[in-house]
Amino acid sequence: MTEIKRPQEMDKKTEMSTGGGVLPDVKGKAVSRVKPIRARTAASGRVL
Amino acid sequence: MLTKNWYNHLGAQMTGATITNGLKDYNGTNRSAVYADSTPYLNYMNVYYIALSASFKTALSNTTFVVFGDGDTAPTLEDYGPAGEIISDIAVSRAGSYSTDDSGSTGSVLFTITNGGSSAITIREICIYGMLNYGRTNTIACCIDRTVLDTPVTIEAGGVGQVTYTIRMDYPTE
Numbered sequence: 001m002t003e004i005k006r007p008q009e010m011d012k013k014t015e016m017s018t019g020g021g022v023l024p025d026v027k028g029k030a031v032s033r034v035k036p037i038r039a040r041t042a043a044s045g046r047v048l
Numbered sequence: 049m050l051t052k053n054w055y056n057h058l059g060a061q062m063t064g065a066t067i068t069n070g071l072k073d074y075n076g077t078n079r080s081a082v083y084a085d086s087t088p089y090l091n092y093m094n095v096y097y098i099a100l101s102a103s104f105k106t107a108l109s110n111t112t113f114v115v116f117g118d119g120d121t122a123p124t125l126e127d128y129g130p131a132g133e134i135i136s137d138i139a140v141s142r143a144g145s146y147s148t149d150d151s152g153s154t155g156s157v158l159f160t161i162t163n164g165g166s167s168a169i170t171i172r173e174i175c176i177y178g179m180l181n182y183g184r185t186n187t188i189a190c191c192i193d194r195t196v197l198d199t200p201v202t203i204e205a206g207g208v209g210q211v212t213y214t215i216r217m218d219y220p221t222e
Contacts (some may be wrong), residue, residue, distance in 0.1 A: 042198070
């Protein structure tokens with residue numbers, strides 16, 4: 001007979017604390033510095 | 049000249065934004081450019097078909113097609129089709145395979161046009177259409193480029209002509 005035991009950790013409560021710290025004031029913005037790609041089209045023809 | 053349809057379609061796919069009235073379909077109806085999970089491809093070099101009937105323009109498929117015309121008004125961002133569509137007496141096929149350069153920034157495709165009518169036709173413009181998203185799963189034919197030929201090509205009755213279409217991306221350099 002095989003007895004399956006629950007891991008002991010499963011019975012524990014997990015508590016998280018963020019403490020009393022103050023997050024740094026992070027400000028910023030992301031701006032693309034990529035130049036736009038220019039696309040050009042052309043068409044030419046001839047009579048065969 | 050690439051139309052606002054081209055720019056707004058790409059903008060919607062890249063940002064996920066819905067661009068209200070960002071598209072003008074083949075019929076001139078305003079549509080929103082919408083992001084879709086599976087964006088229909090826009091492969092200029094795969095353009096095969098000419099829309100000689102409305103069936104192509106209304107087909108719900110991921111195809112890209114061309115329309116030739118005889119109008120020569122200057123292209124604008126607002127264009128949604130040829131100035132003068134040629135709708136009869138011509139047969140168009142793609143001649144051979146497309147060509148690209150090593151970087152993929154330039155592609156060209158060659159079309160062979162046969163005039164099966166009894167009078168001459170003059171080709172002055174070429175429009176490329178793609179099926180663009182106006183809903184998450186809804187697509188409709190929109191003109192993504194209208195280019196006026198540098199020199200018109202007149203094909204006599206029973207004659208054959210060729211048109212080479214090229215798109216080139218000028219990548220930015222720092």
